[in-house]
Amino acid sequence: GYYCIDNLPVVLLPGFAEALESRRGGSTSRVAVGIDSRNREFLQSLPETLRELEELGLDYRIVFLESDEAVLIQRFSETRRKHPLTDA
Structure with missing residues (x-):
């Protein structure tokens, strides 16, 4: 698992x-982090952040996921909870 x-x-x-590296005794090979790409301000700092990870000796892989809004809403409706981006 991740x-x-x-x-x-x-x-x-x-x-x-x-923090994860020190807590797990240096084993961060199975970590998945989701970052919301709608926040442009945070994304502007991504190149520098990736350089920091490299300086720490951490390998990473970027996976970009895209989906139609209707598909996401359908997925969350199947779990019986409202999608966090729908109007309340």
Whole structure:
């Protein structure tokens, strides 16, 4: 399995990686972090943040996921909870 965290602000990623590495005895090979790309301000700091991860000796892979809004709403309706982006 993976250790997963969703909606982590980009600027907190290096600190999160360091904390996880020290807590797990240096084993952060199975971590998945979701970052919301709608926040342009945080994304502007992404290149610098990735350099920080490299300086820490951490490997990473970027996976970009895109979906139609209707598909996401359908998915969340199947779990019987409202999608966080729908009007309340």
